[in-house]
Amino acid sequence: MTVIIPGIVVFDIDGTLTDSVAQHQSAFETALRTFCFPSLRTDWGNYTHHTDSAIFEQAWEEAQYEGRADLSELEFQYRRALEHEITISPFTEIKGASAFLQWLKEHSWSVVFATGSLRFGAVKKLEAVGVDAEKVDLITASEFRTREEIVQKAIHLGSKKIPGGHADSLISIGDGLWDLKTANNLNLPFIGIGRDVKAKLLTDLGAPVFEDFTHLMNNGIGLFR
Incomplete structure (x- = not known):
């Protein structure tokens, strides 16, 4: 039986999945x-x-x-x-992050992680949301210099899990202007995570923003249907 994979979700880590900035x-x-x-x-x-x-x-x-x-x-x-x-000061997750990652897994999305952090930091941050970096597709600044290269490589790895290697849906999730700029440069739909000033910077540029993943699951889960 063929497993239908809706698409690929690309996650930034710092400030998106973890309170680690x-x-x-x-x-x-x-x-x-x-x-x-x-x-x-x-x-x-x-x-x-x-x-x-x-x-x-x-x-x-x-x-x-x-x-x-x-x-x-x-x-x-x-x-x-x-x-x-x-x-x-140990890392903590952004509210609802681990639950949302589990929801994506249960709904067969291909999840990849793309961060401007060095690899050691990324591994430790993913641990805070219950993710074993050895078992996921993680691309960091230890491998590439630019955000675009990092995200493109992550998508390439994620596409290998999709029949035919082509994703019908690609979604980038991040918390900062650099995440949004990278998504725009690569023509990727973008969802912001943040509140207050950080949220306003993204919403002013037209991005949908949710204060955390609990808020996203309660109000924006239709974006993943």
């Missing part, structure tokens, strides 16, 4: 400062690409350091810093 940014900045950049910009949204690896490489270029940026050393320093952060 503060811990991630603190650990990331701590890791970057081990490289002694003479003038490190921490306005992450103003870098050309909003991923950890791309920010690191741009900071390296702006510092006019010789050679290639050492991503493996950044990964090592980030891991140490993040482990410290989450002992103080």
Whole structure:
């Protein structure tokens, strides 16, 4: 019997599935400062690409350091810093996230995860919503520099679970402007997760926004029918 897969849902992680932005940014900045950049910009949204690896490489270029940026050393320093952060403030899920992931699984959606975070952080964040990163399709900034590359690769992996390899429906879910911009660049329908100022930034650009996944399941589940 052929299983009908409605389509692919692409999830951002930080601020979307998990309340982890503060811990991630603190650990990331701590890791970057081990490289002694003479003038490190921490306005992450103003870098050309909003991923950890791309920010690191741009900071390296702006510092006019010789050679290639050492991503493996950044990964090592980030891991140490993040482990410290989450002992103080563990990751928690955005309300209803794990329940919504389970609903998608029960309704045969192909779920993939695409994040601008380094892989170690993504793995730890997924644990907070009961997801084993070894058993899902997860693409991170450890593999690609741009959000578009990350999302495209995630979709490619997700499509392998669909008969014929073509998804009739593709939906991107995120919490930030970079998520929306990436979805627009790739011509993907987008759903925002957030409230207050964050929600207004997305709704002002025409995106449907739900304050959390409980709200989405109560008011927007028809988008997944």
